Amino acid sequence: MTNLKPPTTRRDRQIQRKRQEILAAASEVFAQKGYAAATTKDIANAADLGESTLYNYFESKRDILLAILEENHALLDTVFQMTQGLANRDALIELFDRSLEIFSGRIPFIRTILAEAWVDNDVLNTYVVTRLKQASRLIEDFIENQVSAGVFRPIDPALGSRLALGMFFSLVLPALRGVEAPPSPAQRRAWAESVVSFLLDGIRTR
Amino acid sequence: MTNLKPPTTRRDRQIQRKRQEILAAASEVFAQKGYAAATTKDIANAADLGESTLYNYFESKRDILLAILEENHALLDTVFQMTQGLANRDALIELFDRSLEIFSGRIPFIRTILAEAWVDNDVLNTYVVTRLKQASRLIEDFIENQVSAGVFRPIDPALGSRLALGMFFSLVLPALRGVEAPPSPAQRRAWAESVVSFLLDGIRTR
Amino acid sequence: MTNLKPPTTRRDRQIQRKRQEILAAASEVFAQKGYAAATTKDIANAADLGESTLYNYFESKRDILLAILEENHALLDTVFQMTQGLANRDALIELFDRSLEIFSGRIPFIRTILAEAWVDNDVLNTYVVTRLKQASRLIEDFIENQVSAGVFRPIDPALGSRLALGMFFSLVLPALRGVEAPPSPAQRRAWAESVVSFLLDGIRTR
Amino acid sequence: MTNLKPPTTRRDRQIQRKRQEILAAASEVFAQKGYAAATTKDIANAADLGESTLYNYFESKRDILLAILEENHALLDTVFQMTQGLANRDALIELFDRSLEIFSGRIPFIRTILAEAWVDNDVLNTYVVTRLKQASRLIEDFIENQVSAGVFRPIDPALGSRLALGMFFSLVLPALRGVEAPPSPAQRRAWAESVVSFLLDGIRTR
DNA sequence: AATGAATGAGTTTTCATTCAT
């Protein structure tokens, strides 16, 4: 009846959409050249906009980077909300599979984050270390439980978790870097099963 | 007695020494900020030289980067010359241990290489992919032999190698990135043994 | 009535105008100091612009020079289109007169071209030698015709042409160099007549 | 008997010789690239010396240029001392011939002077205008005399002189610029005769 | 909302010159 509007007006949504477009374009550019070597001109070209138009949506070049980081930070929460249990072999496989999927679907964003985390401690801590700790905690808990239950040998959970994460990254890194196509769903599944098998059973015959 | 001179005169050596100093300083700077964000002023300050003096030793900023890459490329050959055999468990452990040691001793250089390889395809191919393929080939051969001998289950050697490399990098990466101290010799040995144990035996009780 | 637009939009024309302004300012500077000694700062000051603004219109300092050369190369075509015939004494006078006029009206440009041609073989060949050959050919043909017709003594046309060009330059050079005011129309006419008279009749009484 | 030495000791002469070598090398470089674009490194290389060694013989780069100018200024005096009379046709021919010879023998020096005079008023006035005026005066006097004697038509001596100088330069300029070999003695003689013939008789049949 | 034009601050690089040996 009145002029009360929902919190997002059409215009707000329009602005949000444009911001998304810019972020997508920018993360492509950042992924290719790295943040420092990318110019605002590059970003504007990729977004098919005038250079100065960027400044109607973001305060600065760095602000664009930070928005990319924030956006994906929020998104990655979904992985961890999903993975409460991690009770058995199948849950492990599922976790690997799902994680591979998420990484595969956000390649330019994640590539950008990793590049920046490599040189910026704030970015590293806020956007990467936090996440890795979450993941690690999950895996460590699983390992501890299995050790307690006598299923696993008495290994150091922190080390086990670290190695598991290393295996995971060895699978996604080539695609992130752009030297390999992102894995198909079937490939992801196969990898997940193999990794869990290696991890649990080792590779020696018994 | 003789007047024979070594092929390098004192001056040549002096120049080489200065170049080394600049490279060391530059790799610190590149490691901290990344190549693109590092300025020649940064490098000059780190090397305690005037900015223009750099150009008496290198043709350009990029030439400094390339010299860093070249120098370490040569060095890393040592790892592979060492690892002909890889016949048994102990050889595997030794390889891991030695590799960890080399990485730990060249942190700023390797950090610089990896950062640049992340955005530059030439650098990636020339200085990283080549090396990873060498390493991978070594591990694959080992796996194939073990499978043939019935010691290993019939796994995909390429995947096994990839996962093994992932485990290796999970151990050195924090130190490379500067969030962890480089491992002590004892730590390296312990890691090497654990990794090989995981790899061969898995983590489940038998 | 129609919406037909000329191929050049207002903006295109605006850009062209600015480019012209910069070229005019730059040719003044180049004429005064020579290309190598002129700085982009000098040019920017002469054009009343910030130094970096130059680079919105030209790719490099050298690009500015080349634009000056190109522009005047095109212009000088007019002299030669005019001078098809060169049949008689009056046509000769007209050619001298018109040539003096064109040179007088483009002093900084031509001074710049000559200075650069003095040290750059490409510029010499592309922008000067070509033109001189055209002019020379014209004069040689005239001489040959006159010799055939028995009007001229049997002299070497190439030498005659060369000397005629030398006389021409002896008249414009001081103005080009800036040590003499450009000739007035009356002065040009008088020079043209004198030169032709000398050339044809010599200076001895008969 | 005593230790009285001539004003130039052996060492002085040694220094003078080295200075001459440097000047010769420098004028080659200046002739090729122009003063502004030539670097002290270029000069040192051409003189086969270390860059800093130049400064034992000259105070600055500009000082080298000035020495080149001075040296040749002195030399050119010889032309004018020779040409007192200029009484008749043969004297004119002799003057042209001798002048061509001198120019041909000092090409890099003169090329350097002309290039610098093109952009530097001091150099122009001190080293070029002065000389041209001397030459011009000589020719003007000759013309005036011939006019008085009724040999020449009553022409403007200044203009006649100017055109004569123009003819002269049309002959030496290509060699100065390096696009033509310097004229042989025979060539010089032939040119001198032709020019005088043109000048005096014109090119029309009588 | 979009952008062309302009630019200050800074970047890489050059180069004449100095100085210790």
Place this chain on the structure above:
DNA sequence: AATGAATGAAAACTCATTCAT
């Protein structure tokens, strides 16, 4: 006397950002 090494000053050029429209 000769020069290698070092460098301050300045050059060409880049780029994120502002602003008027």
